[in-house]
Amino acid sequence: MKEFAPIAIVAALLGAVPLLVHSNVVLNFLVVALMIALAGQGWNILGGYGGQYSFGHAAFFGTGAYVTAVLQVRYGVNAWLAFACGIAAGAAVGAVVGGLTFRSGLRGSYFALVTLAFAEVLRILASVAPITGAGVGTLIKLDLRAQALQFQSRAVFYWVILALVTLALLITRLIERSRFGAWLTAVRENEDAAMALGVDATTVKLGAMVISGAITAAAGCFYVQYFLFIDSGIAYGTWISIEALLTPIIGGVGTVFGPLLGALVVKALGEAAQAVTGDAPGLDLVVYGCVLVVVIWFTPRGLIGGISELRGRFGRLAAPMREIGHG
Amino acid sequence: MFSPTILIPAILNGLLTGAVYALVALGLTLIYGVLHIINFAHGALLTAAMFAAYFVYRELGIDPYIAALLLAPVFFVVGYALQRFVIGPASHGDDRNMLLVTLGIAVVIENALLFAFRADTRTIDLPYAFQSIDFGFTFLALPRLVGFAAVFAVALALWLIMGFTDIGRAIRAVAKEKLGAELAGIDVAHIYAVTFGLGTACVAIAACLLIPTYYVNPSAGNAFVLVAFTIVVLGGMGSVPGALVGGLAIGVVESLSSLFLGDTLGQIGIFLIFIVVLLVRPSGLFGARA
Numbered sequence A: 001m002k003e004f005a006p007i008a009i010v011a012a013l014l015g016a017v018p019l020l021v022h023s024n025v026v027l028n029f030l031v032v033a034l035m036i037a038l039a040g041q042g043w044n045i046l047g048g049y050g051g052q053y054s055f056g057h058a059a060f061f062g063t064g065a066y067v068t069a070v071l072q073v074r075y076g077v078n079a080w081l082a083f084a085c086g087i088a089a090g091a092a093v094g095a096v097v098g099g100l101t102f103r104s105g106l107r108g109s110y111f112a113l114v115t116l117a118f119a120e121v122l123r124i125l126a127s128v129a130p131i132t133g134a135g136v137g138t139l140i141k142l143d144l145r146a147q148a149l150q151f152q153s154r155a156v157f158y159w160v161i162l163a164l165v166t167l168a169l170l171i172t173r174l175i176e177r178s179r180f181g182a183w184l185t186a187v188r189e190n191e192d193a194a195m196a197l198g199v200d201a202t203t204v205k206l207g208a209m210v211i212s213g214a215i216t217a218a219a220g221c222f223y224v225q226y227f228l229f230i231d232s233g234i235a236y237g238t239w240i241s242i243e244a245l246l247t248p249i250i251g252g253v254g255t256v257f258g259p260l261l262g263a264l265v266v267k268a269l270g271e272a273a274q275a276v277t278g279d280a281p282g283l284d285l286v287v288y289g290c291v292l293v294v295v296i297w298f299t300p301r302g303l304i305g306g307i308s309e310l311r312g313r314f315g316r317l318a319a320p321m322r323e324i325g326h327g
Numbered sequence B: 001m002f003s004p005t006i007l008i009p010a011i012l013n014g015l016l017t018g019a020v021y022a023l024v025a026l027g028l029t030l031i032y033g034v035l036h037i038i039n040f041a042h043g044a045l046l047t048a049a050m051f052a053a054y055f056v057y058r059e060l061g062i063d064p065y066i067a068a069l070l071l072a073p074v075f076f077v078v079g080y081a082l083q084r085f086v087i088g089p090a091s092h093g094d095d096r097n098m099l100l101v102t103l104g105i106a107v108v109i110e111n112a113l114l115f116a117f118r119a120d121t122r123t124i125d126l127p128y129a130f131q132s133i134d135f136g137f138t139f140l141a142l143p144r145l146v147g148f149a150a151v152f153a154v155a156l157a158l159w160l161i162m163g164f165t166d167i168g169r170a171i172r173a174v175a176k177e178k179l180g181a182e183l184a185g186i187d188v189a190h191i192y193a194v195t196f197g198l199g200t201a202c203v204a205i206a207a208c209l210l211i212p213t214y215y216v217n218p219s220a221g222n223a224f225v226l227v228a229f230t231i232v233v234l235g236g237m238g239s240v241p242g243a244l245v246g247g248l249a250i251g252v253v254e255s256l257s258s259l260f261l262g263d264t265l266g267q268i269g270i271f272l273i274f275i276v277v278l279l280v281r282p283s284g285l286f287g288a289r290a
Helices: A001-022 A024-049 A056-074 A081-105 A107-128 A156-179 A179-188 A191-196 A199-228 A238-251 A260-277 A283-298 A302-313 A316-327 B004-035 B042-060 B064-091 B095-117 B142-164 B167-174 B178-183 B189-212 B220-235 B240-261 B263-280
Strands: B132-134 B139-140
Touching: A001 B142, A024 A156, A024 A199, A024 A260, A024 B220, A056 A081, A056 A107, A056 A199, A081 A238, A081 B263, A107 A238, A107 B095, A107 B142, A107 B220, A107 B263, A156 A179, A156 B064, A179 A191, A179 B142, A179 B167, A179 B189, A191 A199, A199 A302, A199 B240, A238 A260, A238 A283, A238 A302, A238 B095, A238 B240, A260 B178, A283 A302, A283 B064, A283 B189, A302 B139, A316 B042, B004 B042, B004 B139, B004 B142, B004 B167, B004 B220, B004 B240, B042 B064, B042 B095, B042 B220, B064 B095, B064 B142, B064 B189, B132 B142, B139 B142, B142 B189, B142 B240, B167 B178, B167 B189, B178 B220, B220 B240, B220 B263, B240 B263
Parallel strands: none
Antiparallel strands: B132 B139
């Protein structure tokens, strides 16, 4: 149980925020940050623990978003059910893309490229297919009832996304503790050696990609419920592929809390950049790109890795961070 | 629709477009062949070079074809510095980190351009932009013919550099056997940076060849770079002849598929080829089996 205590503490602390802070601006910031954290948690399973760096996680985010929106708008499916279908669709896309790429033995650069290409194909298809609303996009009707998964209060939305993030944290911890997690990290460290020891690398990576796709798709499903609109540029755009990989890498790649920490830092930096220069387009992404390079340069293991390194240097000064550092 | 009077010009135009694709791909494949990473900043560097060519023409009145002679060395230095002082030290020799760093650089360049110039699309007006030459059976645009010739001149120059200079021999040595080259006294970090610089110079020349007939905006390069990825994969990562043949082939495929399917779906045709080649034969047509 001790392994799960940090997750419970973090969830409880974050869960208390709306009780103390009533500012919609702050809550909106946190909702978006948690949504990005969720997308990053998906990436982290495959990229962080499995070492397979995907540059196209938009494929999952967008699929989750579109399935949730289209099922509701065109087929009158209940929002909760549509949400679940969106997650399942993300897992399915993960199975298809993973099945194709891992079976043909694509690694490293090739894997990054092929994921990027899949996201791009989906973006072009979504921008012309009538079912997605093509270039116009899809609007979900405003219907502020719990059964439509829409809420008057931002606080409720916040708790919904926090619940999803917490669930993803638990899944990550479970994977970390499981035999599957051990296989996955073995593949990351040295795929050939892992295979020589009898690890079925293809199946392990495929499993990670399915879980990864489902979690990132959940972020997409949440996106449409929160903003009630989706188009091909948002759903399958490079922005989400980049944020999904940025958050774990900045926070701490292959750690339980890395994506969450990374998302809060990244979003805060983005907000700060916007506040300094007004609403200029592109500047937040310039900051993200710089942060990405700087983090890899100076703390390749992300902020959590950096913190545990400092702790190593300064002995017990940072002892309270130990639990998180171990994550 | 299938008559030769439409098909042949479509194929020829495809070859002319494909030559510029090939030049972009040449830079990419050169970098892959030596550093063994995909340079995800390639598209952003192309966009930056297109902006440079645009402003050199607008502010200084220098014709893009002449500007190529100026921008190629400038972008060689940019590429050299990026690899030597940013990508190399930042990635600590780890391939995955290198990918991420090039991606980070791409994001920075692209969005800095967006920040500076907004999403506006710009074009330049050249007297010869719409001139074409009558070949009897078809007309071909003059700027595209110039581009076609220039690409082969660049390819020839690269081939001479790689084959007959010390630096070329050093590059090939590092590509083949990094450790061995290092033991033989070759400065690997320097060679990496030179290669990156050469790849970036290719992109600068491609930008100058494109700008007379194309537009520039902060995401203009992306359209080419995904095509260039396809070409590099099709031709075989790291293979120079593969990049040339692949570029011409993709140019024709794109021209024909947009003739039959329309522009947007024509793009999908390219990606499908890309995915199929990656899955079926990731080493490409000219590459060694991975």
